Amino acid sequence: MDNYTLFLIKDDGKQSNITNLCGNLSWRDSIDTLGMELNFDVVRNIEDRYMKGYDLIKVGDKIVLLNNNNEIFRGIIVDLGTERYSKSITAFDYAFYLNQSKTIIQFNKVKANEAIKQLCGKFSVPIGNITNISTVITKIYKDDTVADIVRDILEQSTNELGIKYRLEMRAGKLYIEKYTDLIIKPIFKPASNLASFNPLSTMISISKSESIADMKNSILISSNDEKSSRVAAVAKDDKNIAQFGLLQEVESVDDKDIVKAKVIAQNKLKELNRIGEDTSIELLGDDNVRAGRILEVNNDMFKLQGQYLVKDCTHAYQNRIHKMSLTIEKVV
Structure with missing residues (x-):
């Protein structure tokens, strides 16, 4: 049986249970975005003497949502709307900082999971668990957000290994795990x-x-060298092409990954060749x-x-x- 409680945490560490002041509680996340969003309304009435001292919430305050003392969400208030008798609150978990912060970093033959740990260390991101990922990363990132760098590392890994990974924050820590787990x-x-x-x-x-709008039944892999038009690998489904027509995708890879072109093509075809x-x-x-x-x-x-x-x-x-x-x- 559910029993939700909301706690407001100020910069000085002071905590307040604001559950009785709140309503319209909802939280959402998506595989296409990094981070969870929490929304709720809080009552206010500065004209009521019994409500004085309860108009506490400000942008930048921290919020923790518990259910029967199990943590569901921990994050920062990013957006706040004020009306005469209520405030509407939008908070994001700490992945908010990964989406907003850009950096420059270079990896030279570093395993994917170790590259992500190095990146997290640079931004003091607490790690809950990062599963072992054998893909070797060699790349310079410039002016990319931390979240985009991690996504790119995971995309390289998925292309090579055919394994999808989930990136999320839980209880203020970063977790990267296989979907199958x-x-x-x-x-x-x-x-x-x-x-x-x-x-x-x-x-x-x-x-x-x-x-079938996003279906691809033919995959071409080429070098990302602008001076070359050579096709390094092809993977296609002739039966599917005969039924639906040719729906082709071209993927470019770094020269260092050309040796993996056939595997990457096959994994992409497996991912995209479906209704x-x-x-x-x-x-x-x-x-x-x-x-x-x-x-x-x-x-x-x-x-x-x-x-x-x-x-x-x-x-x-x-x-x-x-x-x-x-x-x-x-x-x-």
Whole structure:
């Protein structure tokens, strides 16, 4: 049974429980963005003598969200809107700083996970866990944000190894893990005297869309040398081309990676050579569900069977009811 509490932390470290002043609580994240966003409203009325001293929240303050003493979110208030009787608050977890800070850094034959650790050390980013990633990074980054550098390192690794990685902050620390290590079974407990159940078995709503707009059934790999037009590797699906027509992607790689061109082409084809399928579902909430997690789904009506990646996840807690809205796609 959910029991959320919100704590406000000022620069001097003083903490205040502001739960009773807040409403319209929601938090969201996506595999396309680094970081989680928290939104809520807080009541204010400077004309009411009983409310004096409660108009505490300012931009830059820290916020911690707990559920039954388990931390769900920790971050900084970035946006604040004030009306006569309320404030609207938007906070981001500490990935906010990785998205905003640019740097210059060079890696010379450094393993991907070690390169990320070096980068985090430069910005004093606490590390929770960074899984071992064998891809060797040799590159100079200039005027890139920390988040973009990490994304590029992970993209190089995915192209070479065919493994997707999830980058996120939890409890103020950075985690990078394989998607395949983030399989969860959601649980919802309606009340202390009632049994828990999997909310996927009782979805509130569901809709599904399919598209070939992003399908690629032919991959060409070339050098990023502007003076060369040589194709280093090709991977294609002739059967798929015959059915849907030629849908081709060209990927450029550094000269040092040309020897890996065939592997990169095959991994890209595996990733992109499919009908895009997005399914939106609404169901009762579980804090453990967030973007980058994999769920086991079984729904005959919409022909959903097997493992599905959570692409976007929004939680909302209103009137003591916890719901979540997800966009999921089939894991291939």
